[in-house]
Amino acid sequence: MDVSQAQNAILSLLGQVAPSALPKVIQWMKTSSEIEELTTSNADILLHNIADDLRNCLPVEAMVGSEKEAVENIQSLQRPTLHVDAFLYDEDTIDSLCEEGKMSRNYCMSCGSTKTAPLDFLSHSFSILELKFLFHHALPDLSGKNLLDVGSRLGAVLYAGYVYSSASKLEGVEINAEFCDLQEKIIKKYNFTDRIQVHHSDVCSQKTLLQGADVVVLNNVFEYFLNKEEQTKAWIFMHENLRKKGCLIVTVPSLEESFSKLQINIPLSEWVEEIELDTDIFLGPDTDQEALSDIHLYKIL
Numbered sequence: 001m002d003v004s005q006a007q008n009a010i011l012s013l014l015g016q017v018a019p020s021a022l023p024k025v026i027q028w029m030k031t032s033s034e035i036e037e038l039t040t041s042n043a044d045i046l047l048h049n050i051a052d053d054l055r056n057c058l059p060v061e062a063m064v065g066s067e068k069e070a071v072e073n074i075q076s077l078q079r080p081t082l083h084v085d086a087f088l089y090d091e092d093t094i095d096s097l098c099e100e101g102k103m104s105r106n107y108c109m110s111c112g113s114t115k116t117a118p119l120d121f122l123s124h125s126f127s128i129l130e131l132k133f134l135f136h137h138a139l140p141d142l143s144g145k146n147l148l149d150v151g152s153r154l155g156a157v158l159y160a161g162y163v164y165s166s167a168s169k170l171e172g173v174e175i176n177a178e179f180c181d182l183q184e185k186i187i188k189k190y191n192f193t194d195r196i197q198v199h200h201s202d203v204c205s206q207k208t209l210l211q212g213a214d215v216v217v218l219n220n221v222f223e224y225f226l227n228k229e230e231q232t233k234a235w236i237f238m239h240e241n242l243r244k245k246g247c248l249i250v251t252v253p254s255l256e257e258s259f260s261k262l263q264i265n266i267p268l269s270e271w272v273e274e275i276e277l278d279t280d281i282f283l284g285p286d287t288d289q290e291a292l293s294d295i296h297l298y299k300i301l
């Protein structure tokens, strides 16, 4: 059954429900765990298990001691910001931590008062739902293709690519040694060694990796981790080495936004074409359309 056939069948069924029962049936459809289970797979459960393992190895903010510069950059943001790694913490986990007093969604505006305002949240990884959207809805079939995650951090993109796609090879390049060790542990534990490989390196010394990839993921990769001059150099390196015609580039935020903040004058329309993504989709009760619409997909011309 395709989408419109399923919609017609549901409408026809709902047309037979007694009008007084209809609100209850619709409410059940919106909130029932049975419906939620239809959207949950073994792959989702495996990713949740990996997130549990990683949470046990990391502090709540999921940043490590060697990320001094990134921590300073984030502390200098104008609005108070909370690090919540979206791969490790879904909405339910955040609620539990708030209840236990280990996390707060608000900050005190004048110390000692009860006046509070919501904190800005900053994640350094995609959430499981965003990854499901990426591999099941945004990207085409990846059979026979190589994917490269630039700044692979906890490895979330690589593990999701393993369980949600048929990509032949999933490579990560990560500048931080502590995160490379963590990824190696997970890759071994879950037997992902046949398709996943992580390189501990600065991506700007990895021409061959960039030039050979069919899909390249750049999720908030440079902004908080490099100074402006280094960011500009890194983007120019991306532009010089991502040249394979038809190669797909996934970015958060858009290339336009990253380039405008750094005043990089690369004519984007001569390099890539943006592919519109349909984010009007239900992937589970935590689906965040706003977060999905931050994901941009480009094809190299």
Ligand SMILES: C[S@@+](CC[C@H](N)C(=O)[O-])C[C@H]1O[C@@H](n2cnc3c(N)ncnc32)[C@H](O)[C@@H]1O
Residues within 6 Å of the ligand: 087, 123, 124, 125, 126, 149, 150, 151, 152, 153, 154, 155, 156, 157, 173, 174, 175, 176, 179, 201, 202, 203, 204, 219, 220, 221, 222, 225, 226, 234
């Ligand atoms: C926001 S995280 C991306 C996480 C992951 N790709 C995801 O989507 O879940 C960015 C990562 O890029 C790494 N990074 C920053 N500059 C890099 C560089 N020049 N080469 C390799 N990794 C870099 C940082 O250490 C950080 O772990």
